[in-house]
Amino acid sequence: MGYPADVRYTREHEWARLGGGQVTVGITSYATEQLGDVVFVELPAVGKEVEAGKPFGVVEAVKTVSDLYAPVSGRVVEVNVALAANPALVNQQPFGDGWMIRIAPRDAAQMSTLLSNDEYGKMVEEQHA
């Protein structure tokens, strides 16, 4: 199964989409399959600085919990408030309405350090084998 080509990926299964000078962040469909049903997403406050590779939040699923890692450094400019009432959006549309935060990146060039969809797909396949 292929992963969307319009986003970049972390090794920790987040995706990052650059658009309008902001980076939208969520977790991949593979991550949601591993986690199971998401019941809660703990997100940072708007205005908080996040560091690439460092945790910015927590995703709680019924059976498991996982930290969320920032793909790029920068300031949080928006969080997906819809997830508070409907965390299942993460499972239903991981690359769409299930997004988590938007970051004003300190250096948008950090995007190029992330994995392409092909590279990410290959990594998942190797982890799965």
Add this chain to the structure above:
Amino acid sequence: MQPSTTIKRTPFYDFHRALGAKMVEFAGFEMPVRYTGDVHEHRCVRERAGLFDISHMGEFHVEGPGALEFLNRAITNDLAAAAAGQAVYSPMCRPDGGIVDDLLVYRFADHFMVVVNASNIAKDFDWLRGQCPQGVRLEDRSDRTALLAVQGPKAPDVLRGLVPDAALDLGYYRFMTGRLLGIESVISRTGYTGEDGFELYFDARSAAPVWEGLMRAGKERLEPVGLGARDTLRLEVGYMLYGNDIDDTTSPLEAGLGWTVKLKKGEFVGREMLVGQKEQGLERKLAGFALDGRRVPRHDMAIESGGRGVGRVTSGTFGPSLERPIGMGYVEAALAETGTALEVRVGEALLPARVVARPFYTRGSRRA
């Protein structure tokens, strides 16, 4: 030395794969953890019916003169008080009162079937063999026995016509032998979900026709359910998971299983220690607690009270039917009282929790 192990498969493995289940290793078996989603499968069992492959569990056949006395000496509950056709839930204890396993003993007219946790098959068999008197035959039939559970308020509807009518009239913890889709089976009104339902034991070679027949008859009332929802269902009703909530170091009294400890039935392994615990009072007890937020307590997180550690979480989950996080853990006896405020440590955060009565979920269809 690490013994070389091969992961086992149940006779329903191909069905799980064909359904696209996510498979995980559990107790040495490759088992389906979920088919569609934990919450969906959980609700399916609470509202309609779920089909569980639990063939990983172990089945021992016990037969011969003295079999009753042998088993009754090994377990804490009173098998002698059960009639033929009755199943008994019981811990099996060590001399020091720790729990070797929790199991079901089925009393047939002329033999017994002991059903044990998958993770404990070898341990239990060795344990029982060490106590087994001459003349009693103890046989491990785990590998040749298939076990499916049909659980949920619609379970009797699903099985109607597939099993003898008498099976649908069985009381809770009663069983019979009879044909299930033409296959000789043990049909038992037991389960691990808090819902009405049946557990069905039959020859593993008949696995395919039984699974297919149940799914066909079940139609939209029945869906396969994985180990993920099995755990949330059992935890909502406060049932023990061996290895988490009870083990060799916990006693049945501490776990709140006092109703399964029959001190007056005569001698049994662990009795002396359990009598002592009862007389002296318990130092710690298994408490069930609920949390208000959405953060979920997980196995081995610290439980605190007034800034000091008082125990660890044994099991925790988000309860889909309760729509809140719940957990269990051993704490000092005084802190296990209903209403006591506790805290669960998650990294830097302390989550407020409150001790509540078990079962957490009380609206199930299970008939006492």
